[in-house]
Amino acid sequence: xxxxxxxxxxxxxxxxxxxxxxxxxxxxxxxxxxxxxxxxxxxxxxxxxxxxxxxxxxxxxxxxxxxxxxxxxxxxxxxxxxxxxxxxxxxxxxxxxxxxxxxxxxxxxxxxxxxxxxxxxxxxxxxxxxxxxxxxxxxxxxxxxxxxxxxxxxxxxxxxxxxxxxxxxxxxxxxxxxxxxxxxxxxxxxxxxxxxxxxxxxxxxxxxxxxxxxxxxxxxxxxxxxxxxxxxxxxxxxxxxxxxxxxxxxxxxxxxxxxxxxxxxxxxxxxxxxxxxxxxxxxxxxxxxxxxxxxxxxxxxxxxxxxxxxxxxxxxxxxxxxxxxxxxxxxxxxxxxxxxxxxxxxxxxxxxxx
Numbered sequence: 001x002x003x004x005x006x007x008x009x010x011x012x013x014x015x016x017x018x019x020x021x022x023x024x025x026x027x028x029x030x031x032x033x034x035x036x037x038x039x040x041x042x043x044x045x046x047x048x049x050x051x052x053x054x055x056x057x058x059x060x061x062x063x064x065x066x067x068x069x070x071x072x073x074x075x076x077x078x079x080x081x082x083x084x085x086x087x088x089x090x091x092x093x094x095x096x097x098x099x100x101x102x103x104x105x106x107x108x109x110x111x112x113x114x115x116x117x118x119x120x121x122x123x124x125x126x127x128x129x130x131x132x133x134x135x136x137x138x139x140x141x142x143x144x145x146x147x148x149x150x151x152x153x154x155x156x157x158x159x160x161x162x163x164x165x166x167x168x169x170x171x172x173x174x175x176x177x178x179x180x181x182x183x184x185x186x187x188x189x190x191x192x193x194x195x196x197x198x199x200x201x202x203x204x205x206x207x208x209x210x211x212x213x214x215x216x217x218x219x220x221x222x223x224x225x226x227x228x229x230x231x232x233x234x235x236x237x238x239x240x241x242x243x244x245x246x247x248x249x250x251x252x253x254x255x256x257x258x259x260x261x262x263x264x265x266x267x268x269x270x271x272x273x274x275x276x277x278x279x280x281x282x283x284x285x286x287x288x289x290x291x292x293x294x295x296x297x298x299x300x301x302x303x304x305x306x307x308x309x310x311x312x313x314x315x316x317x318x319x320x321x322x323x324x325x326x327x328x329x330x331x332x333x334x335x336x337x338x339x340x341x342x343x344x345x346x347x348x349x350x351x352x353x354x
Contacts, residue, residue, distance in 0.1 A: 005324045006125065007341040009051035010260030010300055011135070011209070011231035013307030014038045015097040016056050018104075029104055037305035037316040040108055043130055046317045049342060050121055050131030052159050052230060054307070055097040057090045057140060059166070069309045072178070072266045072274035079176040081166045087143035094141035098155050101134055114156050118350040125342075133349075135207070135230070138164035138173075144191055146198055153202050158353055159230065160199060161207035162192055162215070165242075170195050171218075173210040174241035178272035182241045182248075187214030188222070196222045205352040208232075209242070209260075209302075216248055226257035226351050231302030233267045234289040240267050249293035258348040259294055260302020261287055261340075263310040278311040280326040287327070287340075296336060300345045 017036050018028055027033040031041025038048075059082035071079055105114050113124045115131045124131040134156040142148045149157075163173035170192035172185045188196070192215070199206055200223050208216050208229045220227055229252065235243035244252075244259060252259055261283075266274045268282050290299045303310070305317060314323060324337060332340070 004047035004321060005337060005341050006047050006049035007301055007320060007324075008049060008121075008131075008345040009305070010258070010302035010345060011052055011054060011137075011262075011307075012038060012303060012305040013054050013056055013137075014305065015053055015100050016058065017306045018100050019093065019097055025100070025103070026107065029107060037303075037310065040104075040111055040130075042317050044111065046320050048130060048317055048320070049125045050115070050133070052133050052135035053101055054135045054137040055094050055141070056137040056164065056307070057085065057093045059085070060089070068266075069274045072272065075178045075272040077176075077178055077272075081175060084167050084169070085140045087141055087148070090138075090140035091143070091148065094136070094152075098134060098152065098157075101132055101156070104132065116156050116158060117353060118346055121346065121349070133158050135159040135161075137161050137207070137210070138166070138168060139170050139195060140168055142170075142195065144169055146195060149195070149198055149202070149204075153204060157204060158349075159205040159207055161210055161230070162188070162195060163210050165210055171215045172212050173215075174212045177241060178266070179239035180241040181239070182213040182216070182235070182243075182245065184212045184241060185214070187212065187216075188218040193218065193222050199223075200225055203353045205349070212241070213245070213248070216251075220251060220255070226348055227252045227255040228258045228348060228352065229302075230258075230260045231262040231264075231304045232259055233262050233286045234293070237286055237289055238267055238270055238272060240272055242267055246293050249290065253293070253295040253298050256298070256348070256351060258298055258300060258344060259290055260300050260345075261290060262308075263303045263305070263314060264308035265311060266309065268311075274309045276309055276312045278313070280313060280323075283311065283323070284326065284330050296339060297344055298348070300340055300342070
């Protein structure tokens with residue numbers, strides 16, 4: 001049996017699933033339910049050694065959430081974006097999900113640990129303990145005075161995306177359309193620039209994945225830190241506004257940043273379809289392109305588990321070892337696999353969190 005490759009994952013939405021699942025949280029977390037992409041048992045079985053766990057406050061809705069697999073199955077499409085959300089609307093659920101991350105540690109202290117630094121991540125991984133890092137996808141919960149950022153930082157927040165796709169008081173995200181480019185609308189607001197400055201000061205990574213192109217460039221001007229997109233793919237191969245252009249990938253390389261390879265099929269397929277029949281060749285073409293443009297020291301994984309439609313070839317976190325096998329068969333040697341699996345993420349986090 002091939003030894004597992006320990007890996008660090010740049011993005012998942014498990015906390016949102018934990019909040020939404022009606023079953024007892026212990027079943028969802030410890031592995032008794034068998035639903036979704038992630039749980040502790042499957043993480044341990046797959047080599048999942050650590051990752052960024054996203055706090056994402058979903059749009060308010062009177063009915064069931066939209067089925068993105070259906071909506072994105074027949075491009076072209078242009079999905080309406082929900083309106084801006086205030087911090088008073090967003091904070092209760094954001095705080096609940098931050099609490100869930102700490103509850104996960106209390107429920108399995110020998111297997112999971114909330115980490116606030118790269119040294120803590122490495123110590124946990126060396127002990128065989130999964131390292132969980134708090135991330136926020138969309139900064140609605142922070143508020144205009146930024147005071148809540150200090151609170152979330154104390155709770156462990158070390159990575160923050162100023163926007164999801166809907167606008168915030170901090171900036172503008174890319175729309176959920178296909179085809180399209182990330183060059184849509186204005187960039188950071190004045191409050192957004194203040195947010196970036198404070199994140200730099202506190203040692204919080206700024207995630208560029210959902211920002212539009214002008215916002216990406218604004219962060220590059222305002223921040224002194226590496227440029228990081230935790231879960232994005234190559235726009236040259238899939239013309240989704242959520243994917244990165246070659247110019248953006250070059251900037252990430254020049255700033256010693258990072259791009260996390262996203263498993264979402266609508267950011268992989270050339271026609272933009274949400275199709276779980278996506279094949280290894282499609283995924284490997286994106287990896288090849290990201291490596292060619294951003295450099296092999298600046299690419300890792302950003303699965304988007306529990307937040308997207310993934311290829312059936314992967315299925316859930318237990319399919320990641322199959323991806324590594326496909327990468328090896330494609331010609332990636334052991335040192336490169338180690339970089340893509342975890343080493344690049346740890347090196348970049350070390351540069352960002354100081």
